[in-house]
Each structure stands twice: as structure tokens, then as C-alpha cells.
Amino acid sequence: MATTMSRKLHSFRYICRSLYHHQHTAPSLRRLHGLPSLRPQSPQPFQPDKFVGRIGVQSVSVALHRQLCTSAAAPTANTTGKQVDEEKGSGDGGTGSGDSNQSSGQQAKFFRGSPVSWLSFLLLILTGAGIVFYYDNEKKRHIQVINDNSNAVKQGPSAGQAAIGGPFNLVNHDGKSVTEKDFLGKWTIVYFGFTHCPDICPDELQKLAAAIDKIKKKVGLEIVPLFISVDPERDNVEQVREYVKEFHPNLIGLTGSPDEVKKAARAYRVYYMKTEEEDSDYLVDHSIIMYLMDPNMQFVKFYGKNHDVDSLTDGVIQEIHQYIKARAQ
Structure with a gap:
């Protein structure tokens, strides 16, 4: 658990530094190529709290969500459900949306990847019930045919007289x-x-x-x-x-x-x-x-x-x- 948190914190720091570097180096690159600067800014020391406030919570959430999805696809994604719940609980309000999307995505993958879906299971039940119903009707019909034939034989005319009795x-x-x-x-x-x-x-x-x-x-x-x-x-x-x-x-x-x-x-x-x-x-x-x-x-x-x-x-x-x-x- 400690290793996972350390990896997430490292990824978060990397994302923040990348965004900070892009924001402050973009004007210099535009001046180098002779392009007008959109909003000139002077270099300032990196302050994570203010930086987060400037770029907004939504940008950080999107970047963090992408990083978490990438980490989940890696071989280290075999964490238990309990660890996932703990990671959700440790996040702030901004990361709740990303975790919810990830959970729904995992559920969708589970149902899509399952060997038997609810529809196929329902079709299997209906097919079995139909076979049992058909067999039961055929059995009753066969018994009725036997009974009818037996009655027909009993009611038919005699084929002859039994060779019983004689002189004594x-x-x-x-x-x-x-x-x-x-x-x-x-x-x-x-x-x-x-x-x-x-x-x-x-x-x-x-x-x-x-x-x-x-x-x-x-x-x-x-x-x-x-x-x-x-x-x-x-x-x-x-x-x-x-x-x-x-x-x-x-x-x-x-x-x-x-x-x-x-x-x-x-x-x-x-x-x-x-x-x-x-x-x-x-x-x-x-x-x-x-x-x-x-x-x-x-x-x-x-x-x-x-x-x-x-x-x-x-x-x-x-x-x-x-x-x-x-x-x-």
C-alpha cells in the first residue's frame, strides 16, 4: 500500500511540473520563433498550491485520472478491491469523479468479459423449461395412446375361442x-x-x-x-x-x-x-x-x-x- 501511494505521489508531482514547465516556457518559445506572446509572464518560483489554484481543480483531475488509468493497465494492477476503496477514500473531492468513472468502467468490463451474460442465462433457462414441457406432453400423449389402444383391443370382437375344456x-x-x-x-x-x-x-x-x-x-x-x-x-x-x-x-x-x-x-x-x-x-x-x-x-x-x-x-x-x-x- 505504501509503495502504491508513493508511486501515485510521484506521478502527481511529475504532472504538476510538466504543466508548470509548459506554462512558463511557452512564451519564450513563441518569442524565439517570432510569434506574438499571448500573455507575457515573468518566471516565478514553483509553488504547488498557487499553481493548483491557477490551473484549476478540473485540469489536475483530468491529468490525474489519465495517469491512474495508465497505472491500472500496467502489470501492477492486480490490487484487491479493498485497496481500491482505500485509495478512493484517501483522495479529495476533485478525484471522486475520476474514481467513479474508473469503477463503472471496471464493472462494464466485467459484464462484457464474463463467459455467461444475463441474457444468455435467461435463454438457457427458457430453453430447458421448453424441453421439459415438451417431454412431459409427449410422455402423456404416449401413455394416452397406449390406453386407447388397450381399450380398443378389449372392445374388439373375439378372434376365436380358447382351447380350454373338453370331455372327461x-x-x-x-x-x-x-x-x-x-x-x-x-x-x-x-x-x-x-x-x-x-x-x-x-x-x-x-x-x-x-x-x-x-x-x-x-x-x-x-x-x-x-x-x-x-x-x-x-x-x-x-x-x-x-x-x-x-x-x-x-x-x-x-x-x-x-x-x-x-x-x-x-x-x-x-x-x-x-x-x-x-x-x-x-x-x-x-x-x-x-x-x-x-x-x-x-x-x-x-x-x-x-x-x-x-x-x-x-x-x-x-x-x-x-x-x-x-x-x-
Whole structure:
């Protein structure tokens, strides 16, 4: 800081002496060249205070401002903002105008030289917002197209009938041999399971029993519930009879030989397989599906474990109404 002040003071003295020399030597030069003197003056000793008063504060300010700008452009211009403020505070009232111009010039240079201007930053924000808005609209439009296409597929005509169902020859829980023809003329819901099932089969059969009661109450139509065992080794006629009585009086239980059971399961596309055996205690892994069959014992629709009593009831009623409407046309 002391070095800077010393340099400024030296520059100020140099400017004052240069102006003083120009003022007092100019008349002599004019007389040497034969030019008339504008204002003859006699040499006087250099007095800085009076000299400043004569030439005016404005001339000194302009000269000092030029000198300061020249010094700021030199390599020694890496002074901190605090030093610049201190230099401004140490000057008199005449130098305030020059310092203000220098500060505004530095600010202008800062904004001109910055890598990102306010305008470009604003344009960047607007561009980003536009891209996000466009992407969001395109995403919503794509989802809407998918939903529309899905609805169109659901509402379209059937391309054919699924190859589910077929002839079978089994024994009911009363020991009577029955086939699929014994159920013609009635709406039937078929479920494959086994009597030693710990939880899934009882839950599904309870749901089936509640649904057929609701269907009868709503539309006055009786649905025949049909249970087919996939464990013929343990599910004999007596075992099946005791089992179906626990769920609904109209529930019909069917069993048979392993070959006949396999044939019926294959016709309905049902998967089943024994798990690890420990003597006679084992479980059977099988498909958990209910099949709705029309009065011709033709497949209409299947219902999985995800359907509750209400959805199963409403689904069956809807399919029956559509069936009757299609027959009327």
C-alpha cells in the first residue's frame, strides 16, 4: 500500500511540473520563433498550491485520472478491491469523479468479459423449461395412446375361442360316474384342487361359494360349482364327499383314476405336480384358476386368485349378460 501511494505521489508531482514547465516556457518559445506572446509572464518560483489554484481543480483531475488509468493497465494492477476503496477514500473531492468513472468502467468490463451474460442465462433457462414441457406432453400423449389402444383391443370382437375344456370321465362324491355331458344346459364354474390343501383351496372354495349365492340373489340364476381333485391317490370318493360338504351344499366333488384326472387337467390346461414326499404326507402344486363354462360346456372366461367375491360375482354376471345378448342377435 505504501509503495502504491508513493508511486501515485510521484506521478502527481511529475504532472504538476510538466504543466508548470509548459506554462512558463511557452512564451519564450513563441518569442524565439517570432510569434506574438499571448500573455507575457515573468518566471516565478514553483509553488504547488498557487499553481493548483491557477490551473484549476478540473485540469489536475483530468491529468490525474489519465495517469491512474495508465497505472491500472500496467502489470501492477492486480490490487484487491479493498485497496481500491482505500485509495478512493484517501483522495479529495476533485478525484471522486475520476474514481467513479474508473469503477463503472471496471464493472462494464466485467459484464462484457464474463463467459455467461444475463441474457444468455435467461435463454438457457427458457430453453430447458421448453424441453421439459415438451417431454412431459409427449410422455402423456404416449401413455394416452397406449390406453386407447388397450381399450380398443378389449372392445374388439373375439378372434376365436380358447382351447380350454373338453370331455372327461370321472366319479362324483356319491360314487356315480359322470362326464361333461351331465352338466349341459347349466352354467358351471370348475376349480381344480385337492382336499389336503392347507389354505389356498379352502379360501378359493369359500370365495366360490359366496359368489354363486350372490349371483343367485342378484339375477336369479343358479351356477353349478364343480371341484375336481388333482390328488387321486389320497382323494377317494368318501374323502371328497366329506370335503365338499364343508363349503356349499351344491358343490360337486369329482375324482377318479390318475389317468382320468390327468386327462381332465390337460383338457383345461391345468398344471399340477407333487412336492417332496415324506411317506404319505405331501402337497400338490397346482394352478389356482376358476373356469366359467357356458351351458354348452364351452369355455367363457377364467378368474385367478386376484379376484375377490365381488369382482368374481360381477364378472360372471357380466359374461352371462353378454352371452344372452349375443344369442338374441
